[in-house]
Amino acid sequence: MPHLSTSFYSRPPNANRFHLNLRPSTSVLRLPNRKLIPAMSFSSSSASKMNTRQVKNPGTTDPRKLSHVLKYHDQTKHSFTKYARGPHGLDWANQPNPFRRYISAPLLPLMHLPNRTDHRTQTPSSLSNYNHDNAPLYSSLFTSLPPPQPLTVSSISQLFYDSLALSAWKTTGYSTWSLRVNPSSGNLHPTEAYIIAPAIESLCDSPFVAHYAPKEHALELRAKIPSRFDLFNNFFPKNSFLVGFSSIFWREAWKYGERAFRYCNHDVGHAIAAVAMAAAELGWDVKILEGMGYKELKKLMGLDIFPEFVIPSKPIKGKIPEIEFEHPDCVLVVFPSGATGFDVNYEKLRLLMEEFSALDWKGKPNLLSKEHFCWDIIYSTAEVVKKPLTIRNAFSVDPFSSSGVCSESSYKGFTVREVVRKRRSAVDMDGVTAIDRETFYQIMLHCLPSGSRSREKQKRQLALPYRVLSWDAEVHAALFIHRVKGLPKGLYFLVRNEDHLGELKKAVRSGFVWEKPEGCPRDLPLYELARGDCQQLAKGLSCHQDIAGDGCFSLGMVAHFEPTLSNKNVWMYPRLFWETGVLGQVLYLEAHAVGISATGIGCFFDDPVHEVLGLTGSKFQSLYHFTVGGPVVDRRIMSLPAYPGPNIDA
Ligand SMILES: Cc1cc2nc3c(=O)[nH]c(=O)nc-3n(C[C@H](O)[C@H](O)[C@H](O)COP(=O)(O)O)c2cc1C
Structure with a gap:
């Protein structure tokens, strides 16, 4: 069995934590002493430096x-x-507002559901998938999903409450900040969410597009979709709806500079899984509509509202409000689990999206910072990786596959809500x-x-x-x-x-x-x-x-x-x-x-x-x-x- 050297790295004094200033001093961050690691020697230059000129x-x-x-x-x-x-220090005066709002868009409040955090089962039983309050247990979801809930204001409220809502406020006395069910690098939350749904009683009397406002736990109505579009009957099973995501790169770039594009995309992945888990709690399955292209996503979420961002050829600083645009990432279809036999006609969907530009879009995006810094490579890379519509991307939903179980008793018997809403990043680990x-x-x-x-x-x-x-x-x-x-x-x-x-x-x-x-x-x-x-x-x-x-x-x-x-x-x-x-x-x-x-x-x-x-x-x-x-x-x-x-x- 080969052995790893224990003295591979020495922790430099004053090594900075992630949330602190990231600029290292080269004298502090020395390469490790190669004499200590005969088994695995380092080269000082990157061994895996990519050849960016000659790509096979x-x-x-x-x-x-x-x-x-x-x-x-x-x-x-x-x-x-x-x-x-990245930036050499943090420009606190221009820290981006973590909450995008669409000013003057009608606000549709969602329900705040009772917190079931005290309802833990005393003796978790592998035979029961629910606690005594009839809430599904976290571990049970990996074996099978509960029966699908109807699409109501209550179930939609629960979906957001257990995936993208605020989960706590924290305060030290000097400063106060909010935390969410979904995590985010640096707690900067570049990910915005949208729902595109059929009419839902007590929420909206016609199909609609809305932006989710986590601080209010409410939907901001961006547009009503005329019933003649028949978006939901034509394309998706009954009781389905869509959840879309977009990213505001500026929020993340404010702190992390050029690496921010990576972090924004990690955050999208966390948000996707957060929605999938909250949907599973309601007996709903989720699948990405991968055939959709960048242009269609933009129209679907009403993101044409942002003026085209002209990418500078080098990093620049100044008042650049256009940099606060939302980049459309993806859209998910949420549907009752078990409804596997449906297909999505992307060509027809594309034609329908053309008509979305003519909808009566409500609300004006709020300004997040007064001044900005543009790391041009983020925007040019986002441009290069834009996905076009791929009509031949066959849409399919495979039957649910249970995850393996070797130690059910390892789980503490928490409900899904208890796990997702209590999730927190550890700032330190105890070492024990x-x-x-x-x-x-x-x-x-x-x-x-x-x-x-x-x-x-x-x-x-x-x-x-x-x-x-x-x-x-x-x-x-x-x-x-x-x-x-x-x-x-x-x-x-x-x-x-x-x-x-x-x-x-x-x-x-x-x-x-x-x-x-x-x-x-x-x-x-x-x-x-x-x-x-x-x-x-x-x-x-x-x-x-x-x-x-x-x-x-x-x-x-x-x-x-x-x-x-x-x-x-x-x-x-x-x-x-x-x-x-x-x-x-x-x-x-x-x-x-x-x-x-x-x-x-x-x-x-x-x-x-x-x-x-x-x-x-x-x-x-x-x-x-x-x-x-x-x-x-x-x-x-x-x-x-x-x-x-x-x-x-x-
Ligand atoms: C993509 C990503 C990268 C992160 N990187 C770090 C990190 O390097 N160091 C760290 O201490 N926390 C890191 N975090 C944790 C975040 O700081 C944390 O999610 C954020 O402060 C919100 O707190 P919460 O997770 O408790 O909601 C990361 C989180 C995400 C999602």
């Missing part, structure tokens, strides 16, 4: 576009000597809490895209919530095990698309053993690669953040990268990040469901991660890190209820 392009992708995306990805890597380009091996394996089983398919390989996304996504899994996990009882500390690998196993084995260090760990369920493609204490290593790789080493385990999400962009097209670039966000959301929820916590880690040193794994080139790239463990609660921060909250935009 066996697929359908436009080589110039592929080059651009690879350039963006390379340019926004953090390294030991240099963080990706350990989970047992069965609990770890159980969490890993819920990370698999295809669910429990003992005879078939992991590949297709059929299990909750991955089934929202229409492509085969492209994201794996390289795991640093720190505190899992019964599992040796070390580096492990979860293969989420077993078609990649051969390629992965060839791509990583040849000394890795690829052995199934003891007690590992047969249908869990988890492999031990090397033994050793990786706490310092994991911290070092995650921008020296202690949370990466002080939890039970942390991980890097390794995507099948350039081949996916090359063979499936460059618009897979944001989608790979969405996939990591969906997986990240499951990790958050799993951690809470077993009584611990988690934190997404967007700040990590890209190529050093690749060097540890032995990856060269851009076939595989680590896109997102995560840590799961026992949290330390900061008692200086007070919690206030989400609603009614203070009347501030924070």
Whole structure:
């Protein structure tokens, strides 16, 4: 068994946390002492530096576009000597308002549902999928969905309340800020949500498009859709509706500069999974309408309201209100589970979208900051990865696939609402809490895209919530095990698309053993690669953040990268990040469901991660890190209820 060096990195004094100033001093962030790591030596230059000029392009992708995306990805890597380009300090006077409002659009209040947080079952029973209040238990959703609820103002209210609403306000006395059910890098929340639905009694008397306002937990009516359009009867099963997402890059770029485009897309993935889980609680299934193109999405959500943003050729600062536009990401169809036999005619849908421009759109978007900074590469990259309408993208819904169960008793018997609304990022991990091996394996089983398919390989996304996504899994996990009882500390690998196993084995260090760990369920493609204490290593790789080493385990999400962009097209670039966000959301929820916590880690040193794994080139790239463990609660921060909250935009 190869061993990982324990003294791989030394934590530099005054290493900055993610939320603090990210600008490192090169003297502080030295490359590790290579003498200490004979087994895995580093090169000071990036081993996996991408060749952005000569791109081999066996697929359908436009080589110039592929080059651009690879350039963006390379340019926004953090390294030991240099963080990706961003602001040198935070311009607090121009911190973007986290709440987009459509001024003068009619506000349709949603219901605030009773909080069931005290209704935990005393003795969680694997026989019952509900608690005594008839609320579905979190873990039960992975086996089967409850019967579908009707489409009413109450069920729509619950969907938003349990996915994208505020979940708390926090205050230190000096400053007060809101937190949401969905997480967001830096709590900046670039993701906006829309609902496009048929008439719903007591909400709207005709089909409509509305923007979700989380602070008010209300819908802002953007437009009524004339009944003659017959959008819902023509295209979708009865009781279906659409949820669309858009991103305001400026919110994230204000703090993170050029790397912000990546974070916005992680956040989209988290929001997708948040909606899928809340929908599952209501017996609804969710699937991305992947055939829709950028233009159709823009029309559907009424985002034509924003003037065309002219991308400057270099970073600029000033009053640039147009930069606050919303970039349409995707739209999901939400429908009663079990309704699998329907098709979507994208060509007809496109024609209908043409007519959306003529709707009577209400509301004027509020201004989020007085002054702005434009990191041009974000906008040029977003432009390059815009997906056109793909009419031949056959829409299909596969039967629900249950996830594997090896340790149901690991779950604490919480309801879905308790888990999703209590989810919180750990600011610190205690460095002590350990989970047992069965609990770890159980969490890993819920990370698999295809669910429990003992005879078939992991590949297709059929299990909750991955089934929202229409492509085969492209994201794996390289795991640093720190505190899992019964599992040796070390580096492990979860293969989420077993078609990649051969390629992965060839791509990583040849000394890795690829052995199934003891007690590992047969249908869990988890492999031990090397033994050793990786706490310092994991911290070092995650921008020296202690949370990466002080939890039970942390991980890097390794995507099948350039081949996916090359063979499936460059618009897979944001989608790979969405996939990591969906997986990240499951990790958050799993951690809470077993009584611990988690934190997404967007700040990590890209190529050093690749060097540890032995990856060269851009076939595989680590896109997102995560840590799961026992949290330390900061008692200086007070919690206030989400609603009614203070009347501030924070
Ligand atoms: C994409 C993404 C990246 C993140 N990166 C980090 C990170 O590097 N370090 C960290 O401490 N927290 C990180 N977080 C956690 C956020 O700061 C946290 O979600 C946010 O403050 C909101 O708090 P909440 O998750 O408790 O709602 C990340 C979250 C997301 C979604």
